[in-house]
Amino acid sequence: MKKSSFKTAVYSLVHTIPNGKVMTYGQVAKLCGNPKAARAVGMCMSTNTDTKKVPCHRVVSSTGTLTGYAFGGVLAKKKLLVGEGVCFKGDRVDLEKSLWSPPTL
DNA sequence: AAACTGACTTCTC
């Protein structure tokens, strides 16, 4: 590992999110080194263009609300999550069932 | 190097 920019860490972490699960920006930010860098995480998602390598649609806000999506908006994001098997509560993700946390290495 | 921006989080009412 070299040049571990925050962005790189976020990309790697998001890339580890399994299908049918979601993570919050705060969770990602914390695992990346700064629990308050949730905003920075979101920006990295917006700059991200490889949805296949970085499933940014699996990243939601702390309350389970879907935030922006650079590939069709929250509508497409929601559809993607539902299609993967993520539980939804109206317009929000059921974090109690679909919130995922990385393995303790 | 400084300033601005942005897909956030948390507190209070």
Next chain:
DNA sequence: GGAGAAGCCAGTT
């Protein structure tokens, strides 16, 4: 839980 306000971080210009 919803609405409003303040604080925080990294990236881009």
